[in-house]
Amino acid sequence: MTVLTYAEKINLAATAIERACGSAEIAVVLGSGLGDYVEALSDVRAIDYKDIPHFPVSTVAGHKGRWYTGTLHGKRVCMMQGRFHAYEGYDLADVTMPIRVMQKLGVKTVILTNAAGGVNLDFHAGDLMLINDFINLSGKNPLTGPNLDEYGARFPDMTYSLDRELQALTLATAGKLGVPLQQGVYCWLNGPTYETPAEIRMTRILGADAVGMSTVPEIIVARHGGTRVLGISCITNMAAGVLDAPLNHAEVMEMGNKVKGTFRTLLDGVIAEL
Numbered sequence: 568m569t570v571l572t573y574a575e576k577i578n579l580a581a582t583a584i585e586r587a588c589g590s591a592e593i594a595v596v597l598g599s600g601l602g603d604y605v606e607a608l609s610d611v612r613a614i615d616y617k618d619i620p621h622f623p624v625s626t627v628a629g630h631k632g633r634w635y636t637g638t639l640h641g642k643r644v645c646m647m648q649g650r651f652h653a654y655e656g657y658d659l660a661d662v663t664m665p666i667r668v669m670q671k672l673g674v675k676t677v678i679l680t681n682a683a684g685g686v687n688l689d690f691h692a693g694d695l696m697l698i699n700d701f702i703n704l705s706g707k708n709p710l711t712g713p714n715l716d717e718y719g720a721r722f723p724d725m726t727y728s729l730d731r732e733l734q735a736l737t738l739a740t741a742g743k744l745g746v747p748l749q750q751g752v753y754c755w756l757n758g759p760t761y762e763t764p765a766e767i768r769m770t771r772i773l774g775a776d777a778v779g780m781s782t783v784p785e786i787i788v789a790r791h792g793g794t795r796v797l798g799i800s801c802i803t804n805m806a807a808g809v810l811d812a813p814l815n816h817a818e819v820m821e822m823g824n825k826v827k828g829t830f831r832t833l834l835d836g837v838i839a840e841l
């Protein structure tokens with residue numbers, strides 16, 4: 568039996584997606600509660616993750632596990648309804664395989680969305696936050712191991728991990744559309760437990776504005792491979808200890824649902840301008 572390399576698995580997955588759905592120039596990863604945004608696409612073709620060779624399958628409620636490609640504002644856009652998280656037990660090579668596949672398919676811009684807990688005390692549940700930078704508190708990095716030289720350098724820059732031009736364009740678009748948009752630093756902790764109040768106080772001291780269990784591995788791999796990244800968090804709840812109440816996943820999903828209209832307005836506006 569031949570053992571395939573990671574790079575070969577990426578190529579096989581990319582070929583299957585290209586056959587089923589075609590390629591795309593823009594990609595959107597839809598976070599918890601935001602999966603309905605695929606409805607914005609026209610001329611849609613889709614493939615279930617389980618039908619993509621070597622692709623992981625998602626296990627979280629609210630993450631559906633399907634890849635869509637379609638047209639939006641005259642552009643070819645692919646969308647992932649469901650992403651992979653380290654807390655599900657995947658290693659980071661699996662978590663970030665979709666980003667590598669996007670790079671193979673010729674995607675130049677990826678928009679990463681997520682649900683996050685608000686750490687900044689000026690935030691409120693329901694706010695949207697443009698991600699300016701990140702803190703990786705997971706102790707892990709998706710580029711650990713042999714470098715994939717065909718994608719990028721061994722020691723990639725993270726000064727501009729989140730594309731400055733895309734951030735400016737998003738702020739201008741939000742202003743034009745009257746969509747309130749916070750900005751800040753997203754901090755990745757592994758999960759699946761929500762953080763403790765002490766951990767949230769720590770992340771605030773460290774400079775975080777929001778916390779979550781995703782997105783950072785994807786930012787790192789996108790940056791490594793030269794893909795422009797835009798990150799937007801939906802602050803679905805204030806983080807642990809900010810309010811005197813326990814956190815739960817149902818509340819996160821519910822708030823995702825409540826803000827999806829505004830979220831969609833902003834994403835549509837940004838994609839139209841790309």
Ligand code: HPA
Pocket residue numbers: 682683684685761762778779780803804805806807814819
């Ligand atoms: N913490 C971590 N991840 C999250 C949160 C949170 O408070 N809310 C949504 N995703």
